[in-house]
Amino acid sequence: MRILHTADWHLRAESPDRLRVLEVLRDVLDRESVDVLLIAGDLFDSPQAAHRLRPDLRRYFESLQRPVLLIPGNHDEEAFLEGIDLGQNVRLLGTEPVELEGVLFDGLWFRRSQRAVRELDRIQARWSGDAPVVLLAHVSFYQRTPRWHNRDLVEHEGLAPGQDCPLLAEDLADREIAYLALGHWHQYAATRAGLIPVVYPGTPVPLGESELGPRYVVLLEPTPSGPFSFRPLPLQGVPEIRSVRRFIWGDEAPALEQLEQLLAGGEPHVRLRVRLEGYLSGSEKAFRARLEALRGAYADRWAEVMIDFTPRQVPDSLWPVLRALQELSPPAALGPSWWQAYLEEPLWRWVEELSGESIHRRALQYLVNALLEQA
Numbered sequence: 001m002r003i004l005h006t007a008d009w010h011l012r013a014e015s016p017d018r019l020r021v022l023e024v025l026r027d028v029l030d031r032e033s034v035d036v037l038l039i040a041g042d043l044f045d046s047p048q049a050a051h052r053l054r055p056d057l058r059r060y061f062e063s064l065q066r067p068v069l070l071i072p073g074n075h076d077e078e079a080f081l082e083g084i085d086l087g088q089n090v091r092l093l094g095t096e097p098v099e100l101e102g103v104l105f106d107g108l109w110f111r112r113s114q115r116a117v118r119e120l121d122r123i124q125a126r127w128s129g130d131a132p133v134v135l136l137a138h139v140s141f142y143q144r145t146p147r148w149h150n151r152d153l154v155e156h157e158g159l160a161p162g163q164d165c166p167l168l169a170e171d172l173a174d175r176e177i178a179y180l181a182l183g184h185w186h187q188y189a190a191t192r193a194g195l196i197p198v199v200y201p202g203t204p205v206p207l208g209e210s211e212l213g214p215r216y217v218v219l220l221e222p223t224p225s226g227p228f229s230f231r232p233l234p235l236q237g238v239p240e241i242r243s244v245r246r247f248i249w250g251d252e253a254p255a256l257e258q259l260e261q262l263l264a265g266g267e268p269h270v271r272l273r274v275r276l277e278g279y280l281s282g283s284e285k286a287f288r289a290r291l292e293a294l295r296g297a298y299a300d301r302w303a304e305v306m307i308d309f310t311p312r313q314v315p316d317s318l319w320p321v322l323r324a325l326q327e328l329s330p331p332a333a334l335g336p337s338w339w340q341a342y343l344e345e346p347l348w349r350w351v352e353e354l355s356g357e358s359i360h361r362r363a364l365q366y367l368v369n370a371l372l373e374q375a
Protein backbone atom coordinates (compact mmCIF):
# COMPACT_ATOMS: atom_id res chain seq x y z
CA MET A 1 0.00 0.00 0.00
CA ARG A 2 1.26 3.48 -0.89
CA ILE A 3 0.17 6.28 1.43
CA LEU A 4 0.60 10.02 0.93
CA HIS A 5 0.84 12.31 3.96
CA THR A 6 0.15 16.03 3.83
CA ALA A 7 -1.22 18.69 6.23
CA ASP A 8 -1.84 22.39 6.82
CA TRP A 9 -3.30 23.43 3.49
CA HIS A 10 -5.05 26.35 5.25
CA LEU A 11 -7.39 26.79 2.30
CA ARG A 12 -9.45 29.97 2.05
CA ALA A 13 -11.39 31.53 -0.76
CA GLU A 14 -9.45 34.82 -0.59
CA SER A 15 -6.14 33.05 -1.36
CA PRO A 16 -6.52 31.36 -4.77
CA ASP A 17 -2.76 30.59 -4.70
CA ARG A 18 -3.39 28.00 -2.03
CA LEU A 19 -5.96 26.20 -4.17
CA ARG A 20 -3.16 25.33 -6.61
CA VAL A 21 -2.35 22.43 -4.31
CA LEU A 22 -5.48 20.61 -5.48
CA GLU A 23 -4.35 20.00 -9.05
CA VAL A 24 -0.70 19.59 -8.14
CA LEU A 25 -1.62 16.93 -5.62
CA ARG A 26 -3.86 15.10 -8.07
CA ASP A 27 -0.86 14.62 -10.36
CA VAL A 28 1.27 13.29 -7.50
CA LEU A 29 -1.43 10.83 -6.43
CA ASP A 30 -1.65 9.43 -9.96
CA ARG A 31 2.06 9.47 -10.75
CA GLU A 32 2.99 7.75 -7.48
CA SER A 33 0.02 5.31 -7.60
CA VAL A 34 -1.08 6.40 -4.14
CA ASP A 35 -3.79 4.29 -2.47
CA VAL A 36 -4.65 6.47 0.53
CA LEU A 37 -4.32 10.20 1.22
CA LEU A 38 -3.77 11.46 4.79
CA ILE A 39 -4.40 15.09 5.80
CA ALA A 40 -3.15 15.76 9.33
CA GLY A 41 -5.19 18.85 10.17
CA ASP A 42 -5.85 22.46 9.16
CA LEU A 43 -7.16 21.59 5.72
CA PHE A 44 -9.11 24.86 6.06
CA ASP A 45 -7.86 28.14 7.46
CA SER A 46 -11.06 28.77 9.44
CA PRO A 47 -14.54 27.29 9.98
CA GLN A 48 -15.92 30.01 7.66
CA ALA A 49 -13.50 28.96 4.91
CA ALA A 50 -14.54 25.35 5.44
CA HIS A 51 -18.20 26.15 4.89
CA ARG A 52 -17.51 28.35 1.89
CA LEU A 53 -15.18 25.89 0.12
CA ARG A 54 -16.99 22.71 1.13
CA PRO A 55 -18.85 22.18 -2.20
CA ASP A 56 -15.60 22.53 -4.21
CA LEU A 57 -13.64 20.29 -1.87
CA ARG A 58 -16.36 17.70 -1.83
CA ARG A 59 -16.30 17.50 -5.63
CA TYR A 60 -12.51 17.40 -5.57
CA PHE A 61 -12.24 14.55 -3.08
CA GLU A 62 -14.87 12.59 -4.98
CA SER A 63 -12.87 12.99 -8.17
CA LEU A 64 -9.76 11.56 -6.52
CA GLN A 65 -11.40 8.12 -6.29
CA ARG A 66 -9.41 6.94 -3.30
CA PRO A 67 -9.87 7.09 0.45
CA VAL A 68 -8.94 10.33 2.18
CA LEU A 69 -8.38 10.10 5.95
CA LEU A 70 -8.18 13.32 7.89
CA ILE A 71 -8.30 15.04 11.25
CA PRO A 72 -9.13 18.68 11.99
CA GLY A 73 -6.53 21.15 13.22
CA ASN A 74 -6.78 24.06 15.60
CA HIS A 75 -7.98 26.31 12.73
CA ASP A 76 -10.90 24.28 11.39
CA GLU A 77 -11.96 22.06 14.29
CA GLU A 78 -15.31 23.83 14.70
CA ALA A 79 -16.40 22.99 11.15
CA PHE A 80 -15.69 19.30 11.73
CA LEU A 81 -17.50 19.32 15.07
CA GLU A 82 -20.52 20.68 13.19
CA GLY A 83 -20.30 17.62 10.94
CA ILE A 84 -19.14 19.14 7.66
CA ASP A 85 -19.61 16.61 4.86
CA LEU A 86 -16.75 16.22 2.37
CA GLY A 87 -18.18 13.27 0.44
CA GLN A 88 -18.03 9.50 0.60
CA ASN A 89 -14.27 9.09 0.12
CA VAL A 90 -13.43 11.20 3.15
CA ARG A 91 -13.28 9.65 6.62
CA LEU A 92 -12.80 11.79 9.71
CA LEU A 93 -10.48 10.06 12.18
CA GLY A 94 -10.72 10.47 15.93
CA THR A 95 -13.65 8.50 17.23
CA GLU A 96 -12.61 5.05 16.00
CA PRO A 97 -9.72 3.61 14.01
CA VAL A 98 -10.14 2.74 10.32
CA GLU A 99 -8.50 -0.37 8.90
CA LEU A 100 -7.47 -0.38 5.25
CA GLU A 101 -5.50 -3.22 3.64
CA GLY A 102 -4.16 -4.43 6.97
CA VAL A 103 -3.07 -0.99 8.26
CA LEU A 104 -4.87 0.65 11.19
CA PHE A 105 -5.30 4.44 10.91
CA ASP A 106 -6.26 6.55 13.90
CA GLY A 107 -6.35 10.27 14.70
CA LEU A 108 -5.45 12.50 17.62
CA TRP A 109 -7.06 15.95 17.58
CA PHE A 110 -5.40 19.14 18.74
CA ARG A 111 -6.19 19.79 22.42
CA ARG A 112 -5.69 23.42 23.28
CA SER A 113 -3.33 23.88 26.25
CA GLN A 114 -3.19 20.18 27.01
CA ARG A 115 -0.45 17.67 26.72
CA ALA A 116 -1.35 15.20 23.94
CA VAL A 117 -0.26 12.11 25.89
CA ARG A 118 -3.56 11.81 27.78
CA GLU A 119 -5.49 11.56 24.54
CA LEU A 120 -2.89 9.15 23.19
CA ASP A 121 -3.39 6.79 26.15
CA ARG A 122 -7.12 6.83 25.53
CA ILE A 123 -6.79 6.19 21.79
CA GLN A 124 -4.22 3.45 22.16
CA ALA A 125 -6.60 1.38 24.29
CA ARG A 126 -8.71 0.72 21.18
CA TRP A 127 -5.87 -0.66 19.04
CA SER A 128 -5.99 -4.43 18.92
CA GLY A 129 -4.58 -7.15 16.71
CA ASP A 130 -1.32 -7.13 14.77
CA ALA A 131 -2.10 -4.43 12.22
CA PRO A 132 0.57 -1.71 12.14
CA VAL A 133 -0.76 1.67 13.32
CA VAL A 134 -0.44 4.96 11.44
CA LEU A 135 -1.44 7.79 13.77
CA LEU A 136 -2.43 11.23 12.49
CA ALA A 137 -1.96 13.99 15.08
CA HIS A 138 -2.20 17.78 15.00
CA VAL A 139 0.29 18.65 17.76
CA SER A 140 3.63 20.28 18.53
CA PHE A 141 6.27 17.58 18.77
CA TYR A 142 9.29 18.11 20.99
CA GLN A 143 12.23 15.82 21.66
CA ARG A 144 12.39 17.39 25.16
CA THR A 145 10.14 19.69 27.16
CA PRO A 146 10.93 23.06 25.59
CA ARG A 147 12.40 25.74 27.80
CA TRP A 148 9.54 28.17 27.17
CA HIS A 149 7.07 25.72 28.71
CA ASN A 150 6.60 25.55 32.41
CA ARG A 151 8.19 22.15 32.96
CA ASP A 152 6.05 21.34 36.01
CA LEU A 153 2.83 22.19 34.24
CA VAL A 154 3.69 20.17 31.15
CA GLU A 155 5.13 17.16 32.93
CA HIS A 156 2.89 16.86 35.97
CA GLU A 157 -0.33 18.69 35.21
CA GLY A 158 -0.43 18.02 31.47
CA LEU A 159 -0.97 21.72 30.73
CA ALA A 160 0.75 23.87 28.13
CA PRO A 161 0.69 27.49 26.86
CA GLY A 162 -2.46 28.56 24.99
CA GLN A 163 -1.83 27.64 21.37
CA ASP A 164 0.21 24.56 22.07
CA CYS A 165 -0.57 20.86 22.37
CA PRO A 166 2.78 19.29 23.13
CA LEU A 167 3.67 15.71 22.36
CA LEU A 168 7.05 14.74 23.77
CA ALA A 169 9.33 11.99 22.46
CA GLU A 170 9.13 10.31 25.86
CA ASP A 171 5.33 10.09 25.46
CA LEU A 172 5.96 7.71 22.57
CA ALA A 173 8.25 5.28 24.40
CA ASP A 174 7.07 1.67 24.06
CA ARG A 175 4.16 2.57 21.78
CA GLU A 176 3.43 0.37 18.79
CA ILE A 177 3.21 3.08 16.13
CA ALA A 178 4.56 2.44 12.63
CA TYR A 179 4.41 6.09 11.51
CA LEU A 180 3.35 9.32 13.21
CA ALA A 181 1.75 11.61 10.59
CA LEU A 182 1.87 15.09 12.07
CA GLY A 183 0.45 18.46 11.16
CA HIS A 184 0.60 21.94 12.75
CA TRP A 185 4.13 23.05 11.92
CA HIS A 186 4.52 24.52 8.48
CA GLN A 187 8.02 23.46 7.45
CA TYR A 188 8.98 19.90 6.48
CA ALA A 189 10.64 18.14 9.41
CA ALA A 190 11.38 14.48 10.01
CA THR A 191 12.79 12.89 13.13
CA ARG A 192 12.31 9.74 15.18
CA ALA A 193 11.14 8.94 18.68
CA GLY A 194 12.94 5.66 19.29
CA LEU A 195 12.19 3.84 16.04
CA ILE A 196 8.93 5.66 15.29
CA PRO A 197 9.17 8.02 12.30
CA VAL A 198 7.80 11.43 13.35
CA VAL A 199 7.13 13.58 10.30
CA TYR A 200 5.72 17.04 9.50
CA PRO A 201 5.18 17.45 5.74
CA GLY A 202 4.78 21.24 6.09
CA THR A 203 2.40 23.40 4.06
CA PRO A 204 2.19 22.45 0.37
CA VAL A 205 2.10 26.15 -0.58
CA PRO A 206 3.78 29.04 1.26
CA LEU A 207 1.30 30.89 3.45
CA GLY A 208 3.58 33.78 4.35
CA GLU A 209 7.18 34.88 4.56
CA SER A 210 8.13 32.21 7.07
CA GLU A 211 7.26 29.24 4.81
CA LEU A 212 10.50 29.18 2.89
CA GLY A 213 11.97 26.83 0.33
CA PRO A 214 10.56 23.87 -1.60
CA ARG A 215 7.26 22.39 -0.42
CA TYR A 216 6.78 18.68 0.23
CA VAL A 217 4.35 15.84 0.65
CA VAL A 218 5.52 12.55 2.17
CA LEU A 219 5.15 9.10 0.64
CA LEU A 220 5.11 6.21 3.10
CA GLU A 221 4.94 2.46 2.71
CA PRO A 222 4.68 -0.47 5.09
CA THR A 223 7.78 -2.60 5.56
CA PRO A 224 7.63 -6.36 6.37
CA SER A 225 7.96 -5.50 10.05
CA GLY A 226 8.47 -2.40 12.21
CA PRO A 227 8.37 1.28 11.25
CA PHE A 228 7.16 2.33 7.80
CA SER A 229 9.62 3.66 5.28
CA PHE A 230 9.02 7.20 4.04
CA ARG A 231 10.46 9.85 1.77
CA PRO A 232 9.60 13.50 1.13
CA LEU A 233 8.51 14.35 -2.42
CA PRO A 234 9.20 17.95 -3.49
CA LEU A 235 6.09 19.45 -5.09
CA GLN A 236 6.42 20.81 -8.62
CA GLY A 237 4.19 23.64 -9.80
CA VAL A 238 3.46 25.30 -6.48
CA PRO A 239 4.81 28.74 -5.55
CA GLU A 240 8.01 28.89 -3.52
CA ILE A 241 9.49 31.69 -1.43
CA ARG A 242 13.28 31.60 -1.50
CA SER A 243 15.37 33.73 0.79
CA VAL A 244 19.01 34.51 -0.01
CA ARG A 245 21.23 36.44 2.37
CA ARG A 246 24.68 37.79 1.58
CA PHE A 247 27.09 39.78 3.64
CA ILE A 248 29.25 42.27 1.74
CA TRP A 249 32.69 42.80 3.15
CA GLY A 250 33.62 46.06 1.43
CA ASP A 251 33.78 44.31 -1.95
CA GLU A 252 30.57 45.11 -3.80
CA ALA A 253 31.81 44.26 -7.31
CA PRO A 254 31.92 40.47 -6.78
CA ALA A 255 28.69 40.70 -4.79
CA LEU A 256 26.94 42.33 -7.74
CA GLU A 257 28.41 39.73 -10.09
CA GLN A 258 27.10 36.90 -7.89
CA LEU A 259 23.73 38.58 -7.65
CA GLU A 260 23.48 38.86 -11.42
CA GLN A 261 24.31 35.18 -11.80
CA LEU A 262 21.63 34.32 -9.27
CA LEU A 263 19.02 36.52 -10.97
CA ALA A 264 19.85 35.19 -14.44
CA GLY A 265 18.94 31.66 -13.38
CA GLY A 266 15.30 32.69 -12.93
CA GLU A 267 12.66 30.20 -11.84
CA PRO A 268 9.15 31.43 -12.69
CA HIS A 269 7.47 29.82 -9.65
CA VAL A 270 9.88 31.38 -7.13
CA ARG A 271 9.32 34.60 -5.18
CA LEU A 272 12.90 35.61 -4.50
CA ARG A 273 13.92 37.59 -1.42
CA VAL A 274 17.51 38.85 -1.52
CA ARG A 275 18.76 40.47 1.65
CA LEU A 276 22.15 42.14 1.45
CA GLU A 277 23.92 43.63 4.39
CA GLY A 278 27.40 44.96 4.96
CA TYR A 279 30.04 47.52 4.12
CA LEU A 280 30.67 49.17 0.77
CA SER A 281 33.88 50.64 -0.59
CA GLY A 282 32.04 52.85 -3.14
CA SER A 283 28.94 55.04 -2.89
CA GLU A 284 25.76 53.63 -1.45
CA LYS A 285 23.63 55.56 -3.92
CA ALA A 286 25.43 54.04 -6.91
CA PHE A 287 25.18 50.60 -5.35
CA ARG A 288 21.44 50.93 -4.82
CA ALA A 289 20.97 52.14 -8.39
CA ARG A 290 22.87 49.10 -9.63
CA LEU A 291 20.68 46.79 -7.51
CA GLU A 292 17.54 48.35 -8.93
CA ALA A 293 18.87 48.03 -12.50
CA LEU A 294 19.62 44.34 -11.95
CA ARG A 295 16.21 43.77 -10.43
CA GLY A 296 14.57 45.45 -13.40
CA ALA A 297 16.58 43.44 -15.91
CA TYR A 298 15.70 40.03 -14.49
CA ALA A 299 12.42 40.43 -12.58
CA ASP A 300 10.36 38.88 -15.37
CA ARG A 301 12.22 35.57 -14.97
CA TRP A 302 10.80 35.17 -11.44
CA ALA A 303 7.36 35.27 -9.86
CA GLU A 304 8.63 38.23 -7.88
CA VAL A 305 12.02 39.70 -6.94
CA MET A 306 12.67 41.72 -3.82
CA ILE A 307 16.16 43.03 -3.02
CA ASP A 308 17.02 45.02 0.03
CA PHE A 309 20.28 46.32 1.37
CA THR A 310 21.11 47.32 4.94
CA PRO A 311 24.36 49.26 5.27
CA ARG A 312 26.48 48.71 8.34
CA GLN A 313 28.90 51.15 9.87
CA VAL A 314 32.45 50.00 10.33
CA PRO A 315 34.95 51.53 12.81
CA ASP A 316 38.17 52.70 11.07
CA SER A 317 40.25 50.33 13.14
CA LEU A 318 38.55 47.36 11.49
CA TRP A 319 39.34 48.22 7.87
CA PRO A 320 42.69 46.40 7.93
CA VAL A 321 40.87 43.28 9.10
CA LEU A 322 38.27 43.63 6.34
CA ARG A 323 41.02 44.03 3.75
CA ALA A 324 42.71 40.94 5.14
CA LEU A 325 39.43 39.07 4.64
CA GLN A 326 39.61 39.83 0.94
CA GLU A 327 43.25 39.00 0.53
CA LEU A 328 43.98 36.18 2.88
CA SER A 329 44.18 32.68 1.51
CA PRO A 330 43.56 29.81 3.92
CA PRO A 331 46.47 29.35 6.34
CA ALA A 332 48.17 25.99 5.96
CA ALA A 333 46.90 24.90 9.37
CA LEU A 334 43.34 25.33 8.11
CA GLY A 335 43.87 23.45 4.88
CA PRO A 336 41.17 21.16 3.55
CA SER A 337 42.13 18.09 5.59
CA TRP A 338 42.80 19.33 9.10
CA TRP A 339 39.39 18.69 10.50
CA GLN A 340 38.63 15.44 8.76
CA ALA A 341 40.65 13.44 11.25
CA TYR A 342 38.93 14.88 14.29
CA LEU A 343 35.30 15.76 13.74
CA GLU A 344 32.40 13.68 12.65
CA GLU A 345 29.07 14.16 10.99
CA PRO A 346 27.83 17.40 12.62
CA LEU A 347 30.80 19.29 11.29
CA TRP A 348 30.50 17.67 7.87
CA ARG A 349 26.96 18.95 7.65
CA TRP A 350 27.91 22.40 8.82
CA VAL A 351 30.70 22.54 6.29
CA GLU A 352 28.34 21.51 3.50
CA GLU A 353 25.95 24.26 4.51
CA LEU A 354 28.65 26.85 3.99
CA SER A 355 27.99 26.09 0.30
CA GLY A 356 31.26 27.05 -1.23
CA GLU A 357 32.44 29.66 1.23
CA SER A 358 35.73 28.69 2.77
CA ILE A 359 36.02 28.00 6.45
CA HIS A 360 38.78 30.50 7.17
CA ARG A 361 36.67 33.25 5.69
CA ARG A 362 33.63 32.35 7.75
CA ALA A 363 35.75 32.10 10.91
CA LEU A 364 37.17 35.57 10.32
CA GLN A 365 33.69 36.92 9.72
CA TYR A 366 32.61 35.58 13.09
CA LEU A 367 35.64 37.22 14.63
CA VAL A 368 34.84 40.58 13.08
CA ASN A 369 31.21 40.35 14.20
CA ALA A 370 32.41 39.64 17.73
CA LEU A 371 34.75 42.63 17.59
CA LEU A 372 31.97 44.87 16.32
CA GLU A 373 29.74 43.86 19.18
CA GLN A 374 32.52 44.92 21.58
CA ALA A 375 33.07 48.22 19.76
Ligand SMILES: [Mn+2]
Pocket residue numbers: 041042073074075138183184185
Ligand atom coordinates in the same frame (compact mmCIF):
# COMPACT_ATOMS: atom_id res chain seq x y z
MN1 LIG B 1 -2.41 24.11 13.16
